Amino acid sequence: MKKKITLKHIARELGVSISTVSKALKNSEEIGSDTKEKVQAFAKLYNYKPNNIAISLKNKRTKNIGVIIPDIVHHFFTTVFRGIEKYANAKGYNVIVCVSDESFDREVINMELLANGSIDGFIMALSAGTQLKNDYNHLKEVTEQGIPLVLFDRVTEDIKCDKVIINDKKGAYNAVTKFIKDGRKRIALITTEDYFSVSRERAAGYREALSDNGIAYNEDLILKFPSMTIDENVIEDFFNREKVDAVLSVNEIFAIHSMRLVQSKGLKIPEDISFIGFTDGLLSKYASPGLTAVAQHGEHMGEIAAEMLIEKVESELEEETYITRVLEPTLIERGSTIN
Amino acid sequence: MKKKITLKHIARELGVSISTVSKALKNSEEIGSDTKEKVQAFAKLYNYKPNNIAISLKNKRTKNIGVIIPDIVHHFFTTVFRGIEKYANAKGYNVIVCVSDESFDREVINMELLANGSIDGFIMALSAGTQLKNDYNHLKEVTEQGIPLVLFDRVTEDIKCDKVIINDKKGAYNAVTKFIKDGRKRIALITTEDYFSVSRERAAGYREALSDNGIAYNEDLILKFPSMTIDENVIEDFFNREKVDAVLSVNEIFAIHSMRLVQSKGLKIPEDISFIGFTDGLLSKYASPGLTAVAQHGEHMGEIAAEMLIEKVESELEEETYITRVLEPTLIERGSTIN
DNA sequence: GAAAGCTACTAAAACGTTTTCGGTATTATT
DNA sequence: AATAATACCGAAAACGTTTTAGTAGCTTTC
Numbered sequence: 001m002k003k004k005i006t007l008k009h010i011a012r013e014l015g016v017s018i019s020t021v022s023k024a025l026k027n028s029e030e031i032g033s034d035t036k037e038k039v040q041a042f043a044k045l046y047n048y049k050p051n052n053i054a055i056s057l058k059n060k061r062t063k064n065i066g067v068i069i070p071d072i073v074h075h076f077f078t079t080v081f082r083g084i085e086k087y088a089n090a091k092g093y094n095v096i097v098c099v100s101d102e103s104f105d106r107e108v109i110n111m112e113l114l115a116n117g118s119i120d121g122f123i124m125a126l127s128a129g130t131q132l133k134n135d136y137n138h139l140k141e142v143t144e145q146g147i148p149l150v151l152f153d154r155v156t157e158d159i160k161c162d163k164v165i166i167n168d169k170k171g172a173y174n175a176v177t178k179f180i181k182d183g184r185k186r187i188a189l190i191t192t193e194d195y196f197s198v199s200r201e202r203a204a205g206y207r208e209a210l211s212d213n214g215i216a217y218n219e220d221l222i223l224k225f226p227s228m229t230i231d232e233n234v235i236e237d238f239f240n241r242e243k244v245d246a247v248l249s250v251n252e253i254f255a256i257h258s259m260r261l262v263q264s265k266g267l268k269i270p271e272d273i274s275f276i277g278f279t280d281g282l283l284s285k286y287a288s289p290g291l292t293a294v295a296q297h298g299e300h301m302g303e304i305a306a307e308m309l310i311e312k313v314e315s316e317l318e319e320e321t322y323i324t325r326v327l328e329p330t331l332i333e334r335g336s337t338i339n
Numbered sequence: 340m341k342k343k344i345t346l347k348h349i350a351r352e353l354g355v356s357i358s359t360v361s362k363a364l365k366n367s368e369e370i371g372s373d374t375k376e377k378v379q380a381f382a383k384l385y386n387y388k389p390n391n392i393a394i395s396l397k398n399k400r401t402k403n404i405g406v407i408i409p410d411i412v413h414h415f416f417t418t419v420f421r422g423i424e425k426y427a428n429a430k431g432y433n434v435i436v437c438v439s440d441e442s443f444d445r446e447v448i449n450m451e452l453l454a455n456g457s458i459d460g461f462i463m464a465l466s467a468g469t470q471l472k473n474d475y476n477h478l479k480e481v482t483e484q485g486i487p488l489v490l491f492d493r494v495t496e497d498i499k500c501d502k503v504i505i506n507d508k509k510g511a512y513n514a515v516t517k518f519i520k521d522g523r524k525r526i527a528l529i530t531t532e533d534y535f536s537v538s539r540e541r542a543a544g545y546r547e548a549l550s551d552n553g554i555a556y557n558e559d560l561i562l563k564f565p566s567m568t569i570d571e572n573v574i575e576d577f578f579n580r581e582k583v584d585a586v587l588s589v590n591e592i593f594a595i596h597s598m599r600l601v602q603s604k605g606l607k608i609p610e611d612i613s614f615i616g617f618t619d620g621l622l623s624k625y626a627s628p629g630l631t632a633v634a635q636h637g638e639h640m641g642e643i644a645a646e647m648l649i650e651k652v653e654s655e656l657e658e659e660t661y662i663t664r665v666l667e668p669t670l671i672e673r674g675s676t677i678n
Numbered sequence: 679g680a681a682a683g684c685t686a687c688t689a690a691a692a693c694g695t696t697t698t699c700g701g702t703a704t705t706a707t708t
Numbered sequence: 709a710a711t712a713a714t715a716c717c718g719a720a721a722a723c724g725t726t727t728t729a730g731t732a733g734c735t736t737t738c
């Protein structure tokens with residue numbers, strides 16, 4: 001087993017000082033050309049690579065960024081992550097991922113763990129637990145220490161930091177408007193409880209589109225699930241009870257379940273009932289018929305988040321200006337809607 | 340902005356030495372109880388947390404593990420990752436993820452970057468590019484430096500290290516056996532080129548099951564795609580050309596595409612043609628009909644990989660014994676097969 | 679009353695870098 | 709020949725810890 005070689009080894013072996021070796025490897029003008037050659041040749045021969053940890057300690061910069069997301073087995077988050085990773089890697093940064101599993105406690109623990117020198121900045125989406133608890137002290141502590149933070153998708157007004165979100169309200173508005181143009185009257189909304197910032201925004205867009213088109217808001221057409229997991233019976237009851245000709249769902253899973261259910265009841269999609277779902281993921285693409293979807297452009301969102309973070313990390317001056325980038329959603333039309 | 344406090348700050352503030360502070364915080368017997376109380380109170384007040392980087396440098400242990408996977412927007416890899424992250428986190432380790440994007444070069448670059456002190460060990464699945472090139476020198480270098488390595492799913496015989504895979508051959512064997520029991524005669528295999536270790540194994544299981552049941556192997560029933568992306572026309576040609584009553588696919592995407600195609604040609608699933616796909620992901624679950632799938636138990640695989648790695652990382656002695664854990668696949672029956 | 683034994687602390691090295699500040703030859707300038 | 713300039717190199721500090729090896733001052737012991 002050949003252990004990693006250090007500057008000290010090279011110095012001892014070549015009979016020079018550590019500083020000489022360090023400078024020689026950086027091609028410093030201070031070092032004579034023959035010494036430089038000798039050192040560089042030796043270093044190449046033994047495949048010397050500087051120790052990242054030592055450099056991090058010296059520079060107080062790790063070149064790591066911490067990403068905390070609620071779930072990794074989730075198409076949208078992985079696309080965001082891909083964007084982050086791609087941009088960060090191109091800039092020479094590594095990405096440490098922690099999964100909060102939608103839990104407040106795990107979010108706090110992971111943040112505190114990483115905040116003690118392991119990373120130069122955070123990119124994160126709030127866990128369900130955190131949004132429910134409405135407690136953001138762990139974020140506040142981190143920002144007060146001067147560690148840059150970028151929130152994406154699931155954000156909060158309570159923390160001053162850079163943010164990147166999509167215009168969820170507009171996404172819902174556009175979807176509902178499309179339904180109405182297609183002549184739909186009884187448009188349902190399948191969503192989660194309101195503590196998710198995104199669900200609130202989408203519900204607002206839904207209401208506004210109805211109102212702008214002179215359709216009365218009808219509480220009976222709103223189906224709320226308390227969490228991400230769904231109860232088949234609740235869906236069935238809902239569709240047995242309410243006559244619905246269009247459905248906007250805040251995620252794919254709810255939409256797909258509903259589509260299968262109404263199909264099993266003999267309804268035709270999109271003739272009898274149309275569907276649009278948020279998050280243009282695999283399921284939307286491969287459902288039959290394909291699910292018209294509000295694309296959230298996760299990868300782009302990730303790139304922007306990484307760009308904003310690295311910008312802050314590398315800027316010397318600590319400005320107190322924070323911006324929120326709002327990305328425009330796109331409606332991807334498929335077979336679940338008319339045309 | 341309150342900067343992180345260090346031992347030195349505490350020492351200076353309290354008029355004691357750094358070593359005293361360090362020991363006091365560890366409740367060492369060497370330190371008088373009044374001094375300990377004083378130090379601990381001060382540390383708690385200012386929320387002192389030791390700097391991870393400094394500890395890493397001292398201990399030559401980072402408590403980070405590096406995970407390199409070909410793709411992150413991929414259900415199977417994310418389930419494995421979830422298993423890794425869960426186990427590692429419980430053991431106090433963080434996970435640094437790099438995505439090779441199926442490229443040999445990026446796999447090499449990422450490994451070299453992380454190998455210089457950033458991590459205590461690697462968990463990885465080989466990229467397509469690496470398997471195609473059949474060049475594993477980057478892995479060899481890492482293991483020769485004594486950095487533990489665990490390969491999962493996409494492995495190679497050429498590297499001596501711990502591995503965890505599922506019994507792909509058996510998974511295919513079981514699937515084909517089920518087809519045959521259901522009376523299927525013309526069983527197709529949709530796969531990728533042979534340089535993927537998993538594809539080879541699955542093809543072997545396919546052949547063996549046919550042979551064990553007295554069905555001749557027919558090259559015409561094998562459809563090979565050069566990469567993960569598919570060409571609709573090729574699929575269409577294939578099903579126009581060959582009369583097929585069952586299809587085993589090495590992944591979900593190929594299976595779903597094929598199912599939609601044969602459905603559009605008016606065939607009934609599973610009456611006219613049955614489907615089984617590898618990797619029991621979201622698509623299998625939500626396809627209509629549901630796709631019978633060979634479950635690969637990704638999360639469990641990830642946990643085992645992390646367990647094996649951390650075991651090696653924390654063991655003092657450097658044994659040269661490497662084991663390969665082989666997980667048993669499970670057939671998840673859904674509507675795409677009879678019963 | 680000197681040796682031994684405690685108690686409670688500190689100095690310093692070590693991990694592997696980078697960088698500042700000097701220092702010593704050697705060469706150039708007057 | 710004395711001084712200045714230059715080329716080349718090394719010592720040491722610093723990043724924040726942990727740990728070994730002391731050490732000072734006190735009490736105990738016979």
